[in-house]
Amino acid sequence: xxxxxxxxxxxxxxxxxxxxxxxxxxxxxxxxxxxxxxxxxxxxxxxxxxxxxxxxxxxxxxxxxxxxxxxxxxxxxxxxxxxxxxxxxxxxxxxxxxxxxxxxxxxxxxxxxxxxxxxxxxxxxxxxxxxxxxxxxxxxxxxxxxxxxxxxxxxxxxxxxxxxxxxxxxxxxxxxxxxxxxxxxxxxxxxxxxxxxxxxxxxxxxxxxxxxxxxxxxxxxxxxxxxxxxxxxxxxxxxxxxxxxxxxxxxxxxxxxxxxxxxxxxxxxxxxxxxxxxxxxxxxxxxx
Amino acid sequence: xxxxxxxxxxxxxxxxxxxxxxxxxxxxxxxxxxxxxxxxxxxxxxxxxxxxxxxxxxxxxxxxxxxxxxxxxxxxxxxxxxxxxxxxxxxxxxxxxxxxxxxxxxxxxxxxxxxxxxxxxxxxxxxxxxxxxxxxxxxxxxxxxxxxxxxxxxxxxxxxxxxxxxxxxxxxxxxxxxxxxxxxxxxxxxxxxxxxxxxxxxxxxxxxxxxxxxxxxxxxxxxxxxxxxxxxxxxxxxxxxxxxxxxxxxxxxxxxxxxxxxxxxxxxxxxxxxxxxxxxxxxxxxxxxxxxxxxxx
Numbered sequence: 251x252x253x254x255x256x257x258x259x260x261x262x263x264x265x266x267x268x269x270x271x272x273x274x275x276x277x278x279x280x281x282x283x284x285x286x287x288x289x290x291x292x293x294x295x296x297x298x299x300x301x302x303x304x305x306x307x308x309x310x311x312x313x314x315x316x317x318x319x320x321x322x323x324x325x326x327x328x329x330x331x332x333x334x335x336x337x338x339x340x341x342x343x344x345x346x347x348x349x350x351x352x353x354x355x356x357x358x359x360x361x362x363x364x365x366x367x368x369x370x371x372x373x374x375x376x377x378x379x380x381x382x383x384x385x386x387x388x389x390x391x392x393x394x395x396x397x398x399x400x401x402x403x404x405x406x407x408x409x410x411x412x413x414x415x416x417x418x419x420x421x422x423x424x425x426x427x428x429x430x431x432x433x434x435x436x437x438x439x440x441x442x443x444x445x446x447x448x449x450x451x452x453x454x455x456x457x458x459x460x461x462x463x464x465x466x467x468x469x470x471x472x473x474x475x476x477x478x479x480x481x482x483x484x485x486x487x488x489x490x491x492x493x494x495x496x497x498x499x500x501x502x503x504x505x506x507x508x509x510x511x512x513x514x515x516x517x518x519x520x521x522x523x524x525x526x527x528x529x530x531x532x533x534x535x536x537x538x
Numbered sequence: 539x540x541x542x543x544x545x546x547x548x549x550x551x552x553x554x555x556x557x558x559x560x561x562x563x564x565x566x567x568x569x570x571x572x573x574x575x576x577x578x579x580x581x582x583x584x585x586x587x588x589x590x591x592x593x594x595x596x597x598x599x600x601x602x603x604x605x606x607x608x609x610x611x612x613x614x615x616x617x618x619x620x621x622x623x624x625x626x627x628x629x630x631x632x633x634x635x636x637x638x639x640x641x642x643x644x645x646x647x648x649x650x651x652x653x654x655x656x657x658x659x660x661x662x663x664x665x666x667x668x669x670x671x672x673x674x675x676x677x678x679x680x681x682x683x684x685x686x687x688x689x690x691x692x693x694x695x696x697x698x699x700x701x702x703x704x705x706x707x708x709x710x711x712x713x714x715x716x717x718x719x720x721x722x723x724x725x726x727x728x729x730x731x732x733x734x735x736x737x738x739x740x741x742x743x744x745x746x747x748x749x750x751x752x753x754x755x756x757x758x759x760x761x762x763x764x765x766x767x768x769x770x771x772x773x774x775x776x777x778x779x780x781x782x783x784x785x786x787x788x789x790x791x792x793x794x795x796x797x798x799x800x801x802x803x804x805x806x807x808x809x810x811x812x813x814x815x816x817x818x819x820x821x822x823x824x825x826x827x828x829x830x831x832x833x834x835x
Contacts, residue, residue: 264633264636264637265637267633267637268633268634268637268638268649271630271633271634271710272634272649272652272653274630274707274710275652275653275656275707275710275711276652276656277667277671277677278656278664278665278666278667278668278670278671278707279655279656279659279663279664279667281667281670281671281677282663282666282667282670285670335568336568336569336572339565339566339567339568339569340565340566340568340569342565343561343562343563343564343565343566343569344566346561347558347559347561347562347565348558348559348562349559349562349563349566350559350562350563355566355569355570358569358570358573358574358577358578359569359573361573361577361578362573362577364764364812364816365581365809365812366767366768366785366805366808366809366812367768368768368770368785368788368789368805368808369581369584369768369805369808369809370577370580370581372580372584372788372792372801372802372805373577373579373580373581373583373584373805374576374580375792376580376583376584376587376798376802377576377579377580377583392576393576395572395576396572396573396576396577399569399572399573403569453658457660457661457662459660459661459662459770459771460770463789463793464792474660474662477660477662477663477666478662478771478775481662481666481669481775482774482775489666490666490670493663493666493667496659496660496663497659497663500655500658500659500660501655501659503658504655504658
């Protein structure tokens with residue numbers, strides 16, 4: 251391909267088209283961030299006067315946003331805990347043991363990610379409705395975990411595969427017990443992956459709409475359902491402010507994942523280099 | 539255990555294996571039980587509900603309902619919008635992935651960030667961004683009017699154009715990431731070999747490059763088609779009455795009409811189309827793998 255359109259004109263056209271496509275992806279997000287500070291919400295772009303009114307309106311008396319926000323945070327926190335428990339055990343089973351029907355378990359884990367979410371949501375509705383659990387934060391969190399746990403499992407599988415098993419074997423050969431190995435070797439090396447799994451489970455639950463809508467009741471409305479309602483039924487300009495906050499949270503979460511990766515990146519290298527430096531140090535010791 | 543310990547020399551190894559197996563089963567239990575109870579069982583109960591008449595007898599009439607009249611046209615609309623979305627996100631994804639694969643690492647990183655970050659922002663929020671942008675006085679129409687384009691402002695919302703713009707922007711990160719991976723995997727020596735034997739650019743593209751990336755193109759297109767099928771938020775907020783998709787119908791029947799059986803039948807239909815699509819993806823992928831193997835030898 252490198253050779254195919256290497257003429258200058260071709261390159262300019264391609265760059266221009268690629269830039270337009272990138273704008274296509276980025277502009278809807280930028281527009282929300284800018285509009286959330288705009289005085290006349292939808293009248294013009296870019297706005298002529300700026301304001302913080304929409305952010306203040308979020309926490310005004312009678313606002314539905316604080317309740318929705320705290321319910322979503324509670325549900326997402328529960329769902330993160332469930333997903334991490336399932337994720338750590340499942341990833342250990344799939345990478346560090348001999349598991350019969352391994353590919354069937356793997357397919358089961360991938361299932362919720364490829365099946366239309368509306369079908370999963372409908373099934374969960376049929377499960378929780380007879381149990382009179384509609385509107386229960388626990389039910390919503392259990393439902394979200396169906397989507398969030400597979401993501402945690404996939405991230406943790408990649409994390410455990412990236413850890414050199416020789417380190418665990420070496421610790422075992424020196425007499426460390428299984429618990430010590432997990433605590434001193436595996437856990438510190440897997441920590442960035444676990445942080446990533448926790449953050450992605452949290453976002454998955456926090457942003458989830460289909461399951462929330464089917465399992466919510468009049469009193470328990472999660473944040474995305476409230477956003478959807480205020481876009482369809484009552485036009486409420488403070489929805490722009492909450493959208494901007496959601497964007498900021500997502501970017502913050504991605505930055506945290508990147509930070510954890512970066513902090514953890516040197517660890518395995520330094521552990522593995524111990525054996526090399528030990529090898530080098532020995533001849534030096536003889537001369538003394 | 540008794541069977542395992544019959545031959546003495548193999549004993550330690552087999553013991554270890556069986557212990558590893560037991561640990562594996564123990565650790566796999568939470569995920570398997572959880573998904574069986576909260577994912578597989580609900581889907582089966584959806585299936586049973588779709589086959590059950592009001593008096594409890596076995597029936598197919600919910601499927602007959604789902605495949606006639608308005609419901610059938612909604613099914614066709616769903617397939618049409620998904621196909622349009624898949625085609626557009628494939629074309630845009632191909633151009634963008636191709637451009638990124640030729641950038642210097644720093645710029646490629648920046649471009650990839652712009653592709654990946656929106657994917658982690660709620661689809662609902664991004665749809666709202668499009669609604670602000672595509673309105674009569676939104677950024678797009680203001681710009682087009684400013685350029686004094688004839689016909690501006692255009693109707694960009696509450697029609698099929700609006701829905702397809704929205705769903706395409708949701709699917710684009712998937713196709714770009716998939717195609718970028720495929721393009722990076724093309725062995726450049728093959729292109730160089732063809733060029734050294736005198737093949738022209740167009741011949742190289744058509745005879746070497748395209749056959750190598752086409753399985754990736756096909757599976758990216760199929761994947762965005764499958765993922766668009768169940769879309770609800772964007773068509774509901776950016777479309778008009780003619781863009782009702784099957785997910786909207788399922789939602790209406792459960793929330794407003796209390797018609798669970800009909801909703802279940804439509805859910806099962808959606809599931810069957812998805813499975814057919816996934817089967818095609820699998821076929822295409824194995825075809826691609828065998829083709830790559832052949833070109834490498």
